[in-house]
Amino acid sequence: MIRFDYHRPEEIEAALQDAVGERTAYLAGGTNLVDLLKENVARPTRIVDINRLPLRGIAETEDGGLRLGALATNSETAYDERVQRRYPLLSSAILAGASPQLRNAATNGGNLNQRTRCYYFYDVATPCNKREPGQGCGAIGGVNRIHAILGASPSCIATHPSDMCVALAALKAEVRVMGPGGERVIPFADYHRLPGDEPERDSTLRPGELVTAIDLPPEDFSAHHTYLKLRDRLSYAFALVSVAAALRIDGGRIAEARIALGGVAHKPWRREDAEEVLRGSTADAAAFERAADLLLDGAQGQGQNDFKIPLARKAILRALAQAAAGTPQSQTDKRIA
């Protein structure tokens, strides 16, 4: 592990002032950053511990939504009574991820900013454009069973590892950030980015900016939602493919639809046209097939991960059927109904 200076500010303004210089990292729960420090993947010379900042609350917003503090833990968020009742999709996605110990330490802001679990990114003995731009990508032509099938580039085929973010994408959350230039609000779809020729940039966060909160809009999908996660073991593993589906059904027709995929791209994968094709339609297999066609339009395997394309199709169809029926996937009983 590299040596670094350690700062522990009490106020946001002081944190922003501490976070100067290129090799500075904000430290929250530590569940990803401390691991990256041990692997010498993250090599900051200055760490700003933000755990004393007043960002831990979960509160109502004026528009009837909910504001999740960046430092609220994943456990506090998933078990918050308001989140469970009004945003069960989010609660379910959080509980599908990691382990109880990790969720007790990991924060909401940290969940957004965690790095990929691509093996090449973690192994400093192998080339990785995300870790060291210009080195090349070890995963292309290498061991790529867990890698992206959508939105990848010749520079990077890594996936974003979060479950929580897949639900936040479907719910059209907003990310509130503070930085040297003041406060701004980033729509969730614009927060994470595709790798293109800058795979070292996971998000559109600017240098020195700090996530302060995640805002959930008031829209209610509690009657028709599911988070379906498929992985190599029944618990405590990253998604090969996951689907967050949320529907509003009026008089037998789909009034509103949201679908986001996890484990398949550099960011939670949404297609506006796949959601549009469902609006006004009856909730049946033919409509779900049309949405799956659009979501997987352009899907490209890398060899070992070709299986993800048919797996994602089946997962989308099953998730939409679960959401329409009002029978969300249990995160305890892993049988898929």
Add this chain to the structure above:
Amino acid sequence: MSQAALSMIDDPGPSVAARPIASLPLMITVNGVERRLAVEPWVTLLDLLRDHLDLSGTKKGCDHGQCGACTVLVDGQRINSCLKLAVMLDGAEVTTIEGLGRADALHPLQAAFIEHDAFQCGYCTPGQICSAAGLLSEGHATTREEVREMMSGNICRCGAYTNIADAILDVLGGER
């Protein structure tokens, strides 16, 4: 651990090799005993417990948050001690396996693990028991399926899972 030993493990980055070692004050309560220490910021809670405080009951398995052997309770919550820097916990209360029970007054989970033969080699057991203590206080598990799901962060390579679940269900059921 001596300074020399620390330096061997924690290879400094070349660009900052000349940086002086800067210990920070840390006040931390471990198993009810308040400790005032000076700790380098890159020392994890796990290494602090094992190497600085001689509390070797907490085990280092993977050191990457993947196995759960290092699970301890911080302010009553179970976490992976390998993924916390000790300096982050100034003012915190930590409970390790050494603080859960004593040889002459076992914690109910310790007694249940013995009763149900819930281990073979025993290396994961302190983490399993601290994790189960967290599970009990969280209150989100009552059935066997829920116990298995909520203990999935603790790997047992001997495969004692069935008996571990039995032991925890025994305590959950109030039989101890």
